[in-house]
Amino acid sequence: MRAVRVCASAAETEAAGEDFAALLRPGDVVLLSGPLGAGKTTFVKGVARALGVAERVTSPTFTIVRPHQCHNDRGIEVLHHADVYRVASIDEVYDLGLGELVEESAVAIIEWGELASAAFGEDVVRVRFTDEGEGRRLELEADRDDVARWA
16 A cells, blocks of 8 residues: 655655654564655654653664664654665665564564665555655655655
């Protein structure tokens, strides 16, 4: 299933992330793709806020993965925020152990996720960010029925 949202500002992109968090289930892997500056980290900030992350969320470009403790009643205890922009190959993705981030009480959101997709297969949620001139187009794709609620 697919759903699309157009966000005219960073605040709307963050709000889209908050709404998206309502769809997340423990064990989910979310792959974000889009050009630099498309709003991927801004989106993750909204997700984090909705999951009850207290600390500041920033791009993990240099650390590659940042775990954030969540405080919610949905069974999601950790948000693993990864950024594989600096990773050169799928072999490096495997070496990083990103596949091990998926656990029963956590979700993983991976920026530049197209590179990491082979490590996770098709059972992922994908969000593509594109420039719409006056805003951002976010296209959500997942093999689940609740995707339409996000649009």
